[in-house]
Amino acid sequence: MRNPFDNDERAAFRETVRQFIANEITPHADRWDEEGAIPWELHEKAGELGVFGFGIPEELGGLGFDDAFMRSIWAEELAFCGAGGVGAALGGRTISIDPIVRFAGPHIRDRVVPEIVSGRKGSSLGITEPGGGSDVASLTTKAVKDGNGWRISGSKTFITGGMTSEYYVIGARTGGEGMAGVSLFFIEWGAEGFSRTPLDKKMGWWCSDQATLYFDNVFVPADAMIGPENAGFMVIMNNFNLERLGLIAGSLGMAKVCLDDSIAWAKERQTFGKPLIKHQVIRHKIADMSAKIDALEALTNQLCWLINEDDMPVAELSKAKFFATKTLEFCASEAMQVMGGAGYLRGNRIERAYREVKVMAIGGGSEEIMRDLAVRQMGL
Helix, strand or coil: CCCCCCCHHHHHHHHHHHHHHHHHCHHHHHHHHHHCCCCHHHHHHHHHHCCCCCCCCHHHCCCCCCCHHHHHHHHHHHHHHCCHHHHHHHHCCHHHHHHHHHHCCHHHHHHHHHHHHCCCCCEEEECCCCCCCCCHHHCCCEEEEECCEEEEEEEEEEEECCCCCCEEEEEEECCCCCHHHEEEEEEECCCCCEEEEECCCCCCCCCCCEEEEEEEEEEEEHHHEECCCCCHHHHHHHHHHHHHHHHHHHHHHHHHHHHHHHHHHHHHCEECCEEHHHCHHHHHHHHHHHHHHHHHHHHHHHHHHHHHCCCCCHHHHHHHHHHHHHHHHHHHHHHHHHHHHHHHCCCCHHHHHHHHHHHHHHCCCCHHHHHHHHHHHCCC
């Protein structure tokens, strides 16, 4: 469907991204997923493309501008490689960069941001805890003052990039209960008392590492705090919204994959003396998938326009997040029905999309949390 907000610059960016993915990722995506990792040089190649640099000043290695449409294009096109773990592995850093750029001291910011944006080093945001899940306001990792610094104790889990990152932005409780008592800290891998273990045997995202992080009385200096004390959630709030935009666009791309591969298979597959595409029941499945994708694409474009207008549509992003994952869930299920037994075999994009629906529905704020947030943002 034609995007009324498109322009020459965005169209050129989409074509550049599409060629990069076709040449550098798609031929290897299935193998990387089975092997459980992507090569680190891919991080650096993506960094050269500039996709980690949105909203980052040029002097820190960024693009010097931001554009929600381009963020969305990158996430959507990346889905066409057929392995969501590739996007997760590359994009894990993006939700930790902005707090460092805007709130970390220059002794941290000027040293680490160029390394992260270039893809030379990885970074991760550590908020989710084993006992907390989506209830991030109840996190229990604690930071206690110790002389000219802080001692941090606790754990984080489901941390994307957790096994390969060098730099971490970690939420810890420095005050009372709830969001108002949480601060952010910059911690580097190798700090005494900091350890990590991988989360393996995952349903999807096989080539993206997720980890559990452990902090055993880890000392950080006072100037490792990012942003004001007890104001950590305000520092990262905008990050959550942009993360959700990426998940919405990624779900859109995955849904398009399901539609494209369903059509290709239905044209090739012969049943009862004619191509599958000629059976009305299959044609109706394709029509339903296409209609839902059109609606999601139009909504995504509207959200990008609002964000670019400096009007962060929190309620609309929340609604779009669960609408996107429900659309993907529908398309993945219908595509699997179209492909039948062939769709159940490993090595095709629909099989992988079917497995990865749930991580899209849970990550970045579960469907249930998004519904509740949307209604609260509506003033109800």
